[in-house]
Structure formats: structure tokens, C-alpha cells
Amino acid sequence: MVIYEWSDIVYLGKVTSESDDSLPKTYVCTSDAVNAGFCTSATLGEFIVDLPTGVSQNETTIWTSGITFSGNGSFVPYTGEEDAGGGSDLWLPPDGELPDLPEEDKNYSSPFLLRRGLPLARRQSVIPYTAPINYTIPRKGYYCVGTIPITLLSNPLTPETADHAAFTGTVLFRNTFAGLLPASEYPKIGFYLGMTWAYTLVGAVWASMCYRHRQDLLPLQYYIASLIGLLVIEMLASWGYYRYLNAHPPGITSTAFLIVVAILDAGRNSLSFFLLLVVSLGLTVTKESLGKLMTRCVILSSLHFIFGVVYAVGTVEVTLETASIFLLLAFVIPLAFTLSIFLLWIMYALNGTIQELAARKQRYKLSMFTRLYRILLGAVVLMSIFFVVSSLSFSNRLAEDYASNSWSTRWLLLDGWLALLYLAVFCLIAFIWRPTDNNRYLANVDEIAQDADDYDLDAMERAGHLKADSTDNLNGEHGRPGSPGVGQDVVFEIGDEDDEEERERTGVPRTGGGGPGRGRTEVDEHAAGEETEGLIGAGNGSSKRDD
The missing domain is CATH 1.20.1070 (Rhopdopsin 7-helix transmembrane proteins)
Structure with missing residues (x-):
């Protein structure tokens, strides 16, 4: 069993073959791994930790150990048939039954075999499972738990027929916050x-x-x-x-x-x-x-x-x-x-x-x-x-x-x-x-231009605010760009309805000019004069045209 933070995975396992890259790393210390020189008999059942020079295991997040589930270390050999009883239930799943494996899987050969020269009793680093194993998180990260069931031989003196081991367990993660959300969602x-x-x-x-x-x-x-x-x-x-x-x-x-x-x-x-x-x-x-x-x-x-x-x-x-x-x-x-x-x-x-x-x-x-x-x-x-x-x-x-x-x-x-x-x-x-x-x-009100070149005369004629013959005076004396009658502020054209209500309320007749600051009066196209001056918005007098 091994617990580690993902960044330390580079320290787990040893390269199996320098010449054959297709072979995976050897991760678990078994008898084969001991014979190959990847680990020692003192670390049997543990994951192999390969640390560089100058780095100790205490400086990493890796914890590993072999785990047994009973004091006598007995197990039930699996033959592919339902167990009739009379043996230990050490390897039985919670429902008390083992799955029926296909025939080809019964002759399974595992690299994780305890050879006859290294019996279970010689494991010095294996701990019996008697209570939940608690792992203290040293730092923030993505933590992993790895387990591998090691296949045992029922008798070292008998032919090497592999027996499948099986177990179930539950891993409980407790984050720094209280709740059920994953840390990625919290x-x-x-x-x-x-x-x-x-x-x-x-x-x-x-x-x-x-x-x-x-x-x-x-x-x-x-x-x-x-x-x-x-x-x-x-x-x-x-x-x-x-x-x-x-x-x-x-x-x-x-x-x-x-x-x-x-x-x-x-x-x-x-x-x-x-x-x-x-x-x-x-x-x-x-x-x-x-x-x-x-x-x-x-x-x-x-x-x-x-x-x-x-x-x-x-x-x-x-x-x-x-x-x-x-x-x-x-x-x-x-x-x-x-x-x-x-x-x-x-x-x-x-x-x-x-x-x-x-x-x-x-x-x-x-x-x-x-x-x-x-x-x-x-x-x-x-x-x-x-x-x-x-x-x-x-x-x-x-x-x-x-x-x-x-x-x-x-x-x-x-x-x-x-x-x-x-x-x-x-x-x-x-x-x-x-x-x-x-x-x-803003709502359907047009801005009045500030000089003669900026007038959209076609739009004004379509809107009914300007007679066709009244455009002649836009190039006259008061219509020249930069003349004193042209206001410098943004001017908006006010509709007929608002002006009509104002005249009815005050009793003041329609005029074409106004004092300073009152250059927003609309031209009444039915009036006899004052068209050009009202459109340009001059504030220092009035200009009339004789029809």
C-alpha cells in the first residue's frame, strides 16, 4: 500500500530494463524484485521508492507499507470453484463468494509472487490491519492511494501455481474544509x-x-x-x-x-x-x-x-x-x-x-x-x-x-x-x-448639426421639418460655418408635440430666435418666415425670408 502526493510519483518504482523501454517500471518489492536488486528483503510488500542522492523519504509525501489482514497470515487458495467452507475467510469479499473466473485466468502468472526462499514470516515491514490507517496531509496537493494484492503460493514445496488474492476497502478523504464537495468544486x-x-x-x-x-x-x-x-x-x-x-x-x-x-x-x-x-x-x-x-x-x-x-x-x-x-x-x-x-x-x-x-x-x-x-x-x-x-x-x-x-x-x-x-x-x-x-x-430624436456641412438635409426633408426651398439659405450669411449664429454645444431637434404643449401652456407665440442659451426651437414649416434661423439655432437675433 502506498499514499503520496502526485508530484512525488517520480520517486516511485525503478526502471525494469535499460534496454527495453516497453517494460513498465517495477513498483512493488517482491521476491523477483529482490533477486533483481531493485529492493531488499526488509522492504518486502512495500512499494519501491527510488530517491535521488541527497533526498530522504521524510522530505517527500510518500508513505508505504505491506498490510496483512490477520495475525496468522493464512489464506484460502482459489481454485475457480465456490468455497465449500472449512477455511479462513481472509480473502473472501463481503458477500462471502468469490467470482468465477474464466479458465484462462486460472493459470494467471503474476510478477508479484513470494518465492519459496522468502516466506511471509520473514516480512519485517509488514503491519497487520487492525484499525483504519490515518495519513496526515503535509501540504496542499492531489493525493493518491495505491494498493496491489500480492499473489501467494499455498505451499513453497508445491509446484508454482498462482492463487488469486482479493480484498475490498474504502478510502476516506477529509479536506481542510467541512463538507462533501470535492476540493476542485469547493x-x-x-x-x-x-x-x-x-x-x-x-x-x-x-x-x-x-x-x-x-x-x-x-x-x-x-x-x-x-x-x-x-x-x-x-x-x-x-x-x-x-x-x-x-x-x-x-x-x-x-x-x-x-x-x-x-x-x-x-x-x-x-x-x-x-x-x-x-x-x-x-x-x-x-x-x-x-x-x-x-x-x-x-x-x-x-x-x-x-x-x-x-x-x-x-x-x-x-x-x-x-x-x-x-x-x-x-x-x-x-x-x-x-x-x-x-x-x-x-x-x-x-x-x-x-x-x-x-x-x-x-x-x-x-x-x-x-x-x-x-x-x-x-x-x-x-x-x-x-x-x-x-x-x-x-x-x-x-x-x-x-x-x-x-x-x-x-x-x-x-x-x-x-x-x-x-x-x-x-x-x-x-x-x-x-x-x-x-x-x-435618445429616443427617436435627431441631433441638429453644428455647421452647414453637417446637415443631413434629406433626412430632415423626409421627417417634414424642412421645406425644400428653405435649404437655399443654409449657405447664406447666417448659415456659413463659423458664423456667430451657430451654437457650439450639441443641439437636439425637439418634436412638434412638445413645442405645441409649451405654447398652449404659456400663451407665447412661435418664434424663430431666442436669447443666449435658447437655440433649440423647431421651425414651423407653415409659418411665413424664421425657418433658417430656427434650424441653425442662433441666439442673437432672427433672420426672416420674404416669400
Whole structure:
């Protein structure tokens, strides 16, 4: 029997043959190993420890010893037939019966034979098993327990017919934390608790901003508030799920808990991509409705939701080391396919919206969408790097040292990294679309140009805000770029409805100019004059045109 931390496996065993690399190492000290000079008779039954010069076994984590299960060392020879009784039950399994081996296995020849020159009584390092063996963990690591049943000869004077030994046992690992979770999963408890508090803080800040600007909120800002609430619930549910698994063994309750968490996670991802897509398409900013595109967005979001639930359940229920590559791909490929469509569509739509806003000289909105584009581009680059790293990591999952090298960081690779990336991207996007005093200028309101070259005259004519013959004066005295009548601040075009309500409330007739700081009055195309001055927003007088 041997117990060790994985990094010390290089010290176990000796090379069997220097000339034949196909032969495995000799790991157990048997009579053959003693005759070959790999160990001494004093270490019979132990695993062979081959330490370099200057290193003692006390400096490693290796503990090894031979174990016997009774004081007299007797055993029951196995003949392939059910034991009729009359012998010791030392080698019998708990059910009292031995398995019926095939005929070819009855003549099994083992390299771990105690030869007639080294009887069991001469073992000096063998200890009888009378109580559980306790091993104190010296340091953090991936610990292993190895046992090999040594085949004995019933009588040294009889022909060498091997007898199969069999035993059963239980290995109990007690981690530094209290609970049932594997050490590779335990960090998720603290991680999801921290994420819950993080989203709660984001929600509190968002709620305070929404309250200050509650009269000017856009529908998108209500959607973001709802998504923050869903994120808090999801992180709290994930924390509760792993807390439950740490205190209770897997069962029906934990499976139901897992399904709830998977649905919340998939719903969060689908809703996030859906909102990002419709925003990139210009909904509520450049378009009143998406028409048939909205139906396609809903279908894509629904598929992404379904595949997300399957992936979330699969990553928890399936063991990566033993799962086939086809099963893993069945979980990953559908989700990756819908995710790729989402990302490509969002980037394409966002690029089109940016080009449209640039052509219409909408600088304020253009800056928002440009920053959004850069954030998403950075997220795509980071996700591409993550995909490469995770692919390289999972490609080595069948290696014998995969679990020992990845157990402490696997949670970060599977869950933590994507959750942190989502938090960063979400906070940046929410900051761009945060409630401000300019909210009322975002919904279907065009920014008025600051010079004659920046006017989108075609769009203004289509909107009905400018007569075709009124464009002549834009190149006149007051329409020249840099003239005193041109305002230097960003100016938004206010709709007819708001001006009409203001005139009815105050009784003031429509005018074309105003004092300093009042350059935002819309032109009434039915009025006899004051068209050009009202559009340019001059504040030092009025200019009229005679029809």
C-alpha cells in the first residue's frame, strides 16, 4: 500500500530494463524484485521508492507499507470453484463468494509472487490491519492511494501455481474544509457568494441612477434593471446549490436544484444576447420596430436557451476524464453554434447602425455605439483566447497527470472565467446606457448639426421639418460655418408635440430666435418666415425670408 502526493510519483518504482523501454517500471518489492536488486528483503510488500542522492523519504509525501489482514497470515487458495467452507475467510469479499473466473485466468502468472526462499514470516515491514490507517496531509496537493494484492503460493514445496488474492476497502478523504464537495468544486461556494454581492452592488447603483432620472427612463434601461435582478437571483441560486451539495449527498433534490440553476443561467445568457442584438439593430434609437427581424431574434434566443440548459447540466453531471469526445462535443457544439450566430449578427448589426449614425451626423449617439463596438470586440478577442486555452486543456484530459494539474483551477476554467468576463462586459455596457439627463434626446430624436456641412438635409426633408426651398439659405450669411449664429454645444431637434404643449401652456407665440442659451426651437414649416434661423439655432437675433 502506498499514499503520496502526485508530484512525488517520480520517486516511485525503478526502471525494469535499460534496454527495453516497453517494460513498465517495477513498483512493488517482491521476491523477483529482490533477486533483481531493485529492493531488499526488509522492504518486502512495500512499494519501491527510488530517491535521488541527497533526498530522504521524510522530505517527500510518500508513505508505504505491506498490510496483512490477520495475525496468522493464512489464506484460502482459489481454485475457480465456490468455497465449500472449512477455511479462513481472509480473502473472501463481503458477500462471502468469490467470482468465477474464466479458465484462462486460472493459470494467471503474476510478477508479484513470494518465492519459496522468502516466506511471509520473514516480512519485517509488514503491519497487520487492525484499525483504519490515518495519513496526515503535509501540504496542499492531489493525493493518491495505491494498493496491489500480492499473489501467494499455498505451499513453497508445491509446484508454482498462482492463487488469486482479493480484498475490498474504502478510502476516506477529509479536506481542510467541512463538507462533501470535492476540493476542485469547493471554491465555487465563495465565488458565487462574491458574485451575488457584486451584482447586488451594481443593482443598488443602477436603482439610484434610475430614481434620480425616473422621468426620463428609456425602455432599454428597464430591461437592464430586470436583467440585474435576474443576475442576482441566478448567482444566489448557484451559491445555494453548491452549499446544498456540500452538506448533502447527490439525490433528487440536488438534481432539481441543478435544473433550476441551469434554467436561470441559460435564461440570463439568452436574455443578454437578445437585448444586445436588438440594441445593435437600432431598436428605439434608429427604428421604431424590427418587424420580421424580431421574430428571428426570438427564435435564436430560444435555441440558445435550450442549448444552454443542456450544456449547464452536462458540465456538472458528466465526468470529463471518462466522457467520450463525442459526448463533450454534443454539449459544446450546439451552444457554440448559436453563440457564434449571436456574436456575428450583433457585430454586423452594430456596424450597420454605426454607419447609419455617421451618415446622419448623429455624433452623440455615434459615440455611444462606437464604445459599445469596442467593448464587444474586446470581449470577442478574450473569448477567442479562452476557447484556445480551454481546448488545449481539455485535449489532455486523458493524460494521467491531467486531474492532478488542473483540479485546483478547473472551476475557474469552466465557470469562473466566463462569469468574470460577463460581469466586466455587462458593467461597461450598463455604464454607457446609464440613465442621464440626455435620455429624452435618445429616443427617436435627431441631433441638429453644428455647421452647414453637417446637415443631413434629406433626412430632415423626409421627417417634414424642412421645406425644400428653405435649404437655399443654409449657405447664406447666417448659415456659413463659423458664423456667430451657430451654437457650439450639441443641439437636439425637439418634436412638434412638445413645442405645441409649451405654447398652449404659456400663451407665447412661435418664434424663430431666442436669447443666449435658447437655440433649440423647431421651425414651423407653415409659418411665413424664421425657418433658417430656427434650424441653425442662433441666439442673437432672427433672420426672416420674404416669400
